[in-house]
Amino acid sequence: MPQKGLSLPEFTALLVLAVEAREVSNAELRERHRLSIDGARRRRLNELKLVDSRREGRGYLHLLTDSGWARLQADLRAGELPPQHGSSGAIARALLGWLPRYLARTDQRLADVFQPDDLPGDLPGDLPGDGEPGEPGEPLEDRIRRAYAALAGPGAGWVSLTRLRPLLGAAPRAEVDAALARMERLPGVDLVPESNQKTLTAADREAAVVVGNQAKHLLWIGAA
Incomplete structure (x- = not known):
C-alpha cells in the first residue's frame, strides 16, 4: 500500500464510511455492517486524519475526511489492497478491482459514486442513458x-x-x-x-x- 499501509480492518472502515457517505454512529455501523470504529482503530484513523470522530452521548459518530476519500481512492487505484481470503475475499477483490476501472472509464471520483441513501430515486419519466459518445440522446x-x-x-x-x-x-x-x-x-x-x-x-x-x-x-x- 502507499505509505503507512492500512490493515484490513482500517481499510474496511474507510470503505464502509465511503459507502455511507455521511456521518454515522458506531451503533448504526454495527447494525448495518457488523463493524465498529473504536479503540485503537479509531485512534489510528483519527491520527492519520482519515476519519473525523466526535463523541455523542456514550458513543461516537464518524465521518470520512477529504484525506480519507483521497487515500481510499489512491489505494484502490494502486491495487495493493490488504490481504483477503476465501470466497468472500474473492468477491471483495473482484469488486474492488473493478471499481477504479469504472471510475476511470466514467471520469468520476468515489464521492460521485457513493451517495447517502436519502437521495431521490428516479426522475419523473425515464432519463435516456448516456450511451457511447456520438450516440443520439437527450442533450x-x-x-x-x-x-x-x-x-x-x-x-x-x-x-x-x-x-x-x-x-x-x-x-x-x-x-x-x-x-x-x-x-x-x-x-x-x-x-x-x-x-x-x-x-x-x-x-x-x-x-x-x-x-x-x-x-x-x-x-x-x-x-x-
Whole structure:
C-alpha cells in the first residue's frame, strides 16, 4: 500500500464510511455492517486524519475526511489492497478491482459514486442513458434541467451538486462540468459556493464544479 499501509480492518472502515457517505454512529455501523470504529482503530484513523470522530452521548459518530476519500481512492487505484481470503475475499477483490476501472472509464471520483441513501430515486419519466459518445440522446443541459426540477420541486430553489450529479447517470464528469459552466452564463441560471464552508462534507467538495478558479456547490435555475 502507499505509505503507512492500512490493515484490513482500517481499510474496511474507510470503505464502509465511503459507502455511507455521511456521518454515522458506531451503533448504526454495527447494525448495518457488523463493524465498529473504536479503540485503537479509531485512534489510528483519527491520527492519520482519515476519519473525523466526535463523541455523542456514550458513543461516537464518524465521518470520512477529504484525506480519507483521497487515500481510499489512491489505494484502490494502486491495487495493493490488504490481504483477503476465501470466497468472500474473492468477491471483495473482484469488486474492488473493478471499481477504479469504472471510475476511470466514467471520469468520476468515489464521492460521485457513493451517495447517502436519502437521495431521490428516479426522475419523473425515464432519463435516456448516456450511451457511447456520438450516440443520439437527450442533450446534457436538458438532463441537468430535468434533474434540477426533480430535486427542487415546485418553485425554484438552491440544489446541491452533491444531490444533482447522481441523477445524471454515467455522464462523464468533464462534460457535466463544462455544461454547468456554460449554463451559468445563461439568464435564469446561477452557481454559487456554499456560504457556510464548515457545513461542507467531503462529498460536497468532490461534487463542486470549479468556475473561474472558484469551487461552486449550489445550482439555481429560474425563469429565463
